[in-house]
Amino acid sequence: MRLALGKPLLGYLLDRLAHVTFDVRTIVATSSNADDDPVAEFCGTVGVPCIRGPLNDVASRFAKVLDETGADAFVRISGDSPLLDTALVARALSMYADTAADLVTNVKRRTYPKGMSVELVDAKAFRRARAMMTSSEDIEHVTPLFYRTPEDWQIVEFQSGRALGDINLSVDTEDDFRAFETLVAKMDAPQWSYGLDAILALRSDTEPPSV
Numbered sequence: 001m002r003l004a005l006g007k008p009l010l011g012y013l014l015d016r017l018a019h020v021t022f023d024v025r026t027i028v029a030t031s032s033n034a035d036d037d038p039v040a041e042f043c044g045t046v047g048v049p050c051i052r053g054p055l056n057d058v059a060s061r062f063a064k065v066l067d068e069t070g071a072d073a074f075v076r077i078s079g080d081s082p083l084l085d086t087a088l089v090a091r092a093l094s095m096y097a098d099t100a101a102d103l104v105t106n107v108k109r110r111t112y113p114k115g116m117s118v119e120l121v122d123a124k125a126f127r128r129a130r131a132m133m134t135s136s137e138d139i140e141h142v143t144p145l146f147y148r149t150p151e152d153w154q155i156v157e158f159q160s161g162r163a164l165g166d167i168n169l170s171v172d173t174e175d176d177f178r179a180f181e182t183l184v185a186k187m188d189a190p191q192w193s194y195g196l197d198a199i200l201a202l203r204s205d206t207e208p209p210s211v
């Protein structure tokens with residue numbers, strides 16, 4: 001909820017998700033802790049549904065989303081990715097429609113920057129996986145079980161074709177936040193219209209020269 005140039009970071013991500021070129025619903029799944037009340041309040045002001053559940057049991061939050069919406073699948077996107085290129089979401093949705101995938105992912109092998117992670121999980125596969133989750137890592141991070149037992153799932157992955165995995169576009173630290181603000185301040189069109197390549201070009205313009 002930290003303001004960047006007058007807008008909460010979450011607002012940047014929600015603006016982007018509003019432009020996904022598929023008929024999908026955006027739902028924020030946050031915790032029921034009082035600390036996350038501002039998140040729920042913000043969702044109310046922008047008209048985005050917010051479903052709340054246990055702080056550390058994120059898998060249960062996703063299960064609750066499926067229970068309340070009846071969705072066939074969900075796309076897992078982290079709130080620390082305010083620059084997410086929604087073309088990647090559309091690509092995952094298209095691949096899911098064309099396959100019998102349990103999981104469509106671009107992070108099985110990281111070739112996209114951090115902050116560009118997309119995982120689409122089939123609802124039936126998730127419910128089966130949820131019954132098998134016992135570790136805190138599985139429960140908190142939702143998808144590790146799939147990667148740990150790939151033989152049990154139909155996993156479809158897509159890659160960038162480039163070595164971009166060491167680039168960080170997520171916002172987790174003060175330095176990340178300042179870099180994000182610098183990038184957005186240089187945008188002369190709506191921020192949601194900047195795809196990955198445009199962001200990378202802008203980023204290269206903002207970085208100081210090496211010495």
